Amino acid sequence: MLVKDVMTTKLVGVSPDNSVRRAAEIMLANQVSGVPVIDDAGRLIGILSEGDLLRRTELGGAAAAELGTFALTAEEKATAYVKSNAWKVADVMSRDPVVVGEDTSLGQVSALMQKHRIKRIPVMRDGVPIGIISRADLLKAIVAADRDETAPGDEAIRRSIAIRLSENSSLLGKDMAVTVTDGVAHLWGSIDTEECKRAARVAAESVRGVTRVVEHFSGDRP
Structure with missing residues (x-):
């Protein structure tokens, strides 16, 4: 099976200028754990997932974030601070997301998710996002798959x-x-x-x- 056979075509995205709070509201309303970040020109510039929000100060994450930064460089500490405190999606999102085309095999998608430890991948056509494929979509493919036919006997x-x-x-x-x-x-x-x-x-x-x-x-x- 290919990505186009199971991907979600209803693309729920956010703007890089949205607030983190607004992005969280959109994720909750649509029952998704991550959303692509799309600029005004329709280009994919990042992805925002629940993993990007785990150390937010709104969760009391400042202290926890500090405990984990002792072994980091000054640049890495600065990045962790921005992720925890910035109000704008552009500052919190993960940049350079892994993407696939609609004719990519589900086996390749599964390998990418395992390699990069991600749960969802935007689907692109001619440089424009047209959908998203998640681990849940792979589960649907497993349920829908038929066992191989075998001759009787x-x-x-x-x-x-x-x-x-x-x-x-x-x-x-x-x-x-x-x-x-x-x-x-x-x-x-x-x-x-x-x-x-x-x-x-x-x-x-x-x-x-x-x-x-x-x-x-x-x-x-x-």
Whole structure:
């Protein structure tokens, strides 16, 4: 699936000249935890998230912010002070946000969110923001996804499981075999770690038609 298949097209944004209070009101009213910051020309110049507001003085955050600044440089302390005390969105927002295009795959989006530890990414077209994709949108994609189609019959199921196991990078080089009887998958081979055993079980369970997985990981083969 691509970004355009699940993204939110109703773009709730704020102006860099809005007050932080006003931005918080907009976030609450729209039940979102972050908003893109868009200037008068329609350009994306930043993003404001709940994470940017955690050390606000309105929350009694001044003291907490000070406790965490002893190891910072003078410039970093100044930045922390501005984030905690500035009234204008432009001074508090995160600049140079990560962005994606509407034809980006959801796998790439997930990787970017994990790498940058972010919850939402603006979607751009010709340099203009047209929507936003969030972790919640990825959850919707998971719910909507169909399991892969598998031909009926134990042999077809066995072949599908074998393919899944061969594609699993954690199981490369493992001597494994699969048998299937009445939908029950039996996994055989030499696997010595619990995580690799779990990966093999999950790979088998993900195949349509499998009713149960039985593990035989003593090193024996059928």
